[in-house]
Amino acid sequence: MDEEIKVERSSAVVVCRCEHLTWDAIEEAMAMFQPTSLRQLKLVTRWGMGICQGRMCRPIMAAFEQREENASLGALAVRPPFKPVSLGTLGRMGEDA
Amino acid sequence: MAPQVIVIGAGVIGSACAYYLSQAGASVTLIDQGDVGSGTSSRCDGNVLAIDKEPGYDSLMALMSQRLLHELASVLPPFEYRRPGSYLVCDNDEEAKAAWDWVGQQQEAGLPFWYLDRAAIHSHLPHLASDVPAGLYCGSDSTLNPLLYTQRLVQAAKQHGCQVRVHQAVTEIVVNRGAVAGVRLADGTVLVADVVVVAAGVWSPRLLQPLGVTVPIQPRKGHLLVSAKGPLFGDAKVMEFGYLMSKFGRERQAPEDALRYGVALVYEPTESHNFLLGSSRELGVWDTAPKWDVVQAIGRRALRFYPGMQQATLIRSYAGLRPWTPDHLPVVSRVSDIAGLVIAAGHEGDGIGLASVTGHLVCDLTLERPPIIDPRPLRWDRPALTSWKDGGADG
Ligand SMILES: Cc1cc2nc3c(=O)[nH]c(=O)nc-3n(C[C@H](O)[C@H](O)[C@H](O)COP(=O)(O)OP(=O)(O)OC[C@H]3O[C@@H](n4cnc5c(N)ncnc54)[C@H](O)[C@@H]3O)c2cc1C
Ligand code: FES
Numbered sequence: 001m002d003e004e005i006k007v008e009r010s011s012a013v014v015v016c017r018c019e020h021l022t023w024d025a026i027e028e029a030m031a032m033f034q035p036t037s038l039r040q041l042k043l044v045t046r047w048g049m050g051i052c053q054g055r056m057c058r059p060i061m062a063a064f065e066q067r068e069e070n071a072s073l074g075a076l077a078v079r080p081p082f083k084p085v086s087l088g089t090l091g092r093m094g095e096d097a
Numbered sequence: 098m099a100p101q102v103i104v105i106g107a108g109v110i111g112s113a114c115a116y117y118l119s120q121a122g123a124s125v126t127l128i129d130q131g132d133v134g135s136g137t138s139s140r141c142d143g144n145v146l147a148i149d150k151e152p153g154y155d156s157l158m159a160l161m162s163q164r165l166l167h168e169l170a171s172v173l174p175p176f177e178y179r180r181p182g183s184y185l186v187c188d189n190d191e192e193a194k195a196a197w198d199w200v201g202q203q204q205e206a207g208l209p210f211w212y213l214d215r216a217a218i219h220s221h222l223p224h225l226a227s228d229v230p231a232g233l234y235c236g237s238d239s240t241l242n243p244l245l246y247t248q249r250l251v252q253a254a255k256q257h258g259c260q261v262r263v264h265q266a267v268t269e270i271v272v273n274r275g276a277v278a279g280v281r282l283a284d285g286t287v288l289v290a291d292v293v294v295v296a297a298g299v300w301s302p303r304l305l306q307p308l309g310v311t312v313p314i315q316p317r318k319g320h321l322l323v324s325a326k327g328p329l330f331g332d333a334k335v336m337e338f339g340y341l342m343s344k345f346g347r348e349r350q351a352p353e354d355a356l357r358y359g360v361a362l363v364y365e366p367t368e369s370h371n372f373l374l375g376s377s378r379e380l381g382v383w384d385t386a387p388k389w390d391v392v393q394a395i396g397r398r399a400l401r402f403y404p405g406m407q408q409a410t411l412i413r414s415y416a417g418l419r420p421w422t423p424d425h426l427p428v429v430s431r432v433s434d435i436a437g438l439v440i441a442a443g444h445e446g447d448g449i450g451l452a453s454v455t456g457h458l459v460c461d462l463t464l465e466r467p468p469i470i471d472p473r474p475l476r477w478d479r480p481a482l483t484s485w486k487d488g489g490a491d492g
Contacts, residue, residue, distance in 0.1 A: 018326065036263050037132055039132065043134075044244070084412045086409065086410055087396050087406045088406075091396050
């Protein structure tokens with residue numbers, strides 16, 4: 001995860017697999033909504049809001065964050081991990097405690 | 098001359114106010130301490146409901162808002178607006194009986210409600226637990242993406258000349274000789290205005306208190322869970338009837354953890370093919386961090402109605418602060434002692450649904466046009482609010 005990724009700005013590159021987002025979609029959202037923070041961009045595009053919880057798309061996002069023209073968007077606060085859990089497991093947790 | 102209006106708060110309410118005002122020709126500045134929609138309006142569901150409103154003023158206001166929203170959906174760019182209707186499902190026979198009475202009252206008031214007996218509810222909602230005795234359906238209810246809706250309103254307001262200032266907190270509403278003069282920002286700048294609309298959600302009392310205007314708005318925290326993309330459990334929204342039981346002055350029967358955190362089932366499929374589960378109600382809690390006990394109580398409640406969700410995967414949870422008022426109606430009002438001061442806050446669990454009618458009414462009050470609905474029940478100094486004493490709430 002720590003290795004630096006170079007992401008070419010190419011329309012076909014998928015930046016989030018869970019939400020089927022390409023660079024194009026991100027650029028489009030940037031132009032349309034002119035978000036002032038990454039949280040806002042994330043909320044309109046659902047970037048990083050799929051099941052991977054950022055594990056797959058986080059490095060690409062980091063590359064996006066580091067672009068000079070995006071400096072004003074700041075860095076993205078990483079949400080405390082909520083490990084995907086099935087509802088059945090969730091309901092039973094703590095029952096035998 | 099067009100009045101200079103400052104709207105404090107770019108949640109769904111302030112954004113709707115900015116939209117209607119700038120469209121009507123006012124010169125509007127919309128200010129938020131965070132981003133557009135960064136308060137409660139991005140931590141909520143997108144249900145636009147008449148199904149849970151008391152017949153009378155409440156339901157008429159909700160229906161008027163639905164009508165206006167329907168118009169907005171045809172003029173604004175898309176915001177995932179759909180009208181699948183909504184269902185309320187009953188946990189037990191006592192609730193089924195109360196639901197029967199409720200539907201009767203609503204039908205008398207001319208609203209599109211239907212009672213669904215055991216056979217009917219299970220044919221409408223095949224995923225439901227087999228022991229659910231009854232339910233009801235409201236045909237006019239709709240749903241949307243709340244953050245997108247808020248942003249669309251702001252975009253459209255901008256096209257009508259609205260100025261938007263984000264990441265700028267208002268520290269003070271400046272009043273001079275009984276009239277609003279403007280607002281002071283955190284960096285000391287003063288912006289002048291003829292009218293200031295306070296649409297700061299749960300934070301509104303902090304801006305109003307220094308002016309001697311006391312409005313008993315309090316946070317009522319609510320949690321939501323988000324599922325992974327996967328099979329849905331039906332396309333329509335489903336809520337449980339139980340949380341309406343208090344309106345009938347009857348005790349609700351539910352597990353202890355559900356009662357403690359005010360948990361009632363809300364199932365909302367989204368356009369991104371995942372679903373949201375809610376929700377909880379905790380009065381007076383300011384902390385927006387999700388709490389595990391509450392998340393679990395919501396999960397268990399969902400399983401009671403949807404046993405097939407055992408395998409469904411949850412990926413996230415979040416919580417927001419509903420702006421609660423003692424009589425569950427918002428404050429949409431001028432303040433007679435301070436010319437130019439308008440309040441639009443306190444929409445509790447209905448701000449998304451009531452944003453359109455609120456924005457329209459604020460515009461009417463500001464420009465002194467005939468109001469779209471009777472504004473009197475929404476006055477800030479109505480007896481239910483002025484007589485309310487802290488501690489008297491039951492949550
Ligand atoms: C779990 C949950 C589920 C919900 N589900 C639904 C639903 O299905 N349907 C529905 O209709 N409603 C629902 N609601 C309720 C709805 O979210 C709220 O009623 C609505 O978002 C309130 O909007 P608002 O604009 O008044 O407040 P907010 O969205 O909180 O906006 C207020 C804004 O004011 C800004 N602000 C505050 N103080 C200042 C200051 N001093 N200077 C500058 N800016 C300031 C804040 O940053 C914020 O952006 C739900 C709520 C929750 C918590
Ligand atoms: S790749 Fe889907 S959330 Fe990141």
